[in-house]
Amino acid sequence: MGRIASRPEASILHADLDSFFASVEQRDDPRLRGRPVIVGGGVVLAASYEAKAYGVRSAMGGRQASRLCPDALVVPPRFSAYVEASRRVFEIFEDTTPLVEGISIDEAFLDVGGLRRLVGSPETIGAALRERVREEVGLPISVGIARTKYLAKVASAVSKPDGLLLVPPDGEREFLHPLPVERLWGVGAITAAKLHADGIRTIGQLAEREELELTVAVGKAAGRHLWALANLRDPRPVEVGRRRRSIGSQSALGRAGRRRTREELDVRLAALVDRVARRLRGGERIGRTFTLRLRFDDYTRATRSATLPRSTAATATWLETGRRLLDVAWPLIEERGCTLLGITISGLEAAGPGVWEQLELPLFVEESRGDRLDVALDQVRDRFGSAAVTRAAQVGRHLGLEMPTLPDPAPRHA
DNA sequence: TCTGGGGTCCTAGGACCC
DNA sequence: TCTGGGGTCCTAGGACCC
DSSP states (O other), rough: OOSSSSSSSSSSSEETOOOOOOHHHHHOOOGGTTTTTESSBBBBBBOOHHHHHTTTTOBBBHHHHHHHHHTTTTEEHHHHHHHHHHHHHHHHHHHOOOOOEEETTTTTEOOOOOTTTTOHHHHHHHHHHHHHIIIIOOOOOOEESSSSSHHHHHHHHHHOOOOEEEOGGGGHHHTTTSGGGGGGGTOOOHHHHHHHTOOBBBHHHHHHHHHHHHHHHHHHHHHHHHHHTTTOOOOOOOOSSOEEEEEEEEEEESSSSSSOOOOHHHHHHHHHHHHHHHHHHHHTTTEEEEEEEEEOOSSOEEEEEEEEEEEOHHHHHHHHHHHHHHHHHHHHHHHHHHHHHEEEEEEEEOOOTTTOBBBOOOHHHHHHHHHHHHHHHHHHHHHGGGGSSSOGGGGOOOOOOOOOOOSSSEEEOO
């Protein structure tokens, strides 16, 4: 923040690992290299470029994916391997420049302005970064370089796979304007359809319109945003140290049409609250708003939320809140079924270690017993794993909760 | 397109306050 | 008796991203 809004030099890098999960799998199992690989089961979490060549895409249903690419090798995800690979890649980012803004597990913006004299040009730095990630972590990564973040993001996408692309300041329009609007970050299927209906298919056509026209078509914020992007007025700086604004967990409940008992959902709710409250405490955060997330048999969704008077990370308080909301939503669930239950805690604030409740002094005694239980449970789970302590209601029941997935040594054919 | 899990940000209406 | 304008917070829904 407070950095120069418009800069003469293309010195923002967007670094984006290629088909991240699939690349990790290919790295760790030589039999997968050079072959179409799909990570995931019911839904495609990632596809290698060999699989993408057949039209396989992330978020696609598994059945459709295997229809498109019957020879694909399907492997279950190994999240801990991805987290570890990501950690190592981010170490290389941080080693390149202190100005790193992480976007997700596999991509980040890096501001390398001001490093030219000491280290080299942004292009040199980008090339070196790619080489280090390849050498030290064994993964392909693409890098886009431009004057602004969004342009750098588009550039890295255009450069894929395993590419590097610099958009010089005097070549920005030439680069951006012929591209379809879908290339812009924030333009999904619905916004694209609205723009198409207005006769806008390319970013150049977007740039020809008035800002007001766009805000009418897609809403105020989105319209302004699109207008700024198309006209290359995106002053957003690389922001270091952004903190998470919510923490949540959800679990799909399998086939539609099955009746769920209140007890069954309560057990699932308790498991979700346990997990999220623990993550809250692990991150030394407290939160104020609880959102219960439902998906019905017809796959439409609804949420019910409640905001507490004080922030907390206490499991008991959140469980009670979740149960209240489940009560509120129960008639809806009985009527329309339930295929997914999720929770999110938002309104997060920092809390010191062990301070899990914003305490009003006369009130603290009542909650402290629950806090002590949370401490004890967290410690047991830290030492022996999440499965070490389970609520009595969960013991001996197979509720379809995801168990840690072990690496599958022999990938099966789809 | 028969559908996972983790997030971000925006919009709109109502309650409430000055 | 009728009725302004502005602001904040909360809830619910929606679009989008990886």
